[in-house]
Amino acid sequence: MSPDHVLVAIAIITPVWAVARILGGPLGDALARRIGGTAQAGAVQAAELVDLRARLAELEERVDFTERVLLKERELGELKQGGQP
Structure with a gap:
């Protein structure tokens, strides 16, 4: 070699x-x-995902409610002004 x-x-x-x-x-x-x-880490992540989805759904409901309240206040303001912008 x-x-x-x-x-x-x-x-x-x-x-x-x-x-x-x-x-x-x-x-x-x-x-x-x-x-x-580990399979356990996957289960923990799945549980966190379920929790986050529930929190997101709650926040969506709150935003919808806030939008309805603001729209109602705007409509009441327009009615008080006689419908003029």
Whole structure:
């Protein structure tokens, strides 16, 4: 084997070995947990989504009510002025 081949082999094997060591340790475990997630996290997110939808529906009702009140006040003001803008 020529010296060039040895250097190429070392240049390829060393980074592969380093990545394998890193991913085999705590960093690899943390990455696996983050990528894999859990079913429990999905259930928590689903519950939060249901809660947010309920809150949004309540806010929509409040906006509708406010719009009706403002429109009614505007109509009363126009009636008091004799319908003139």
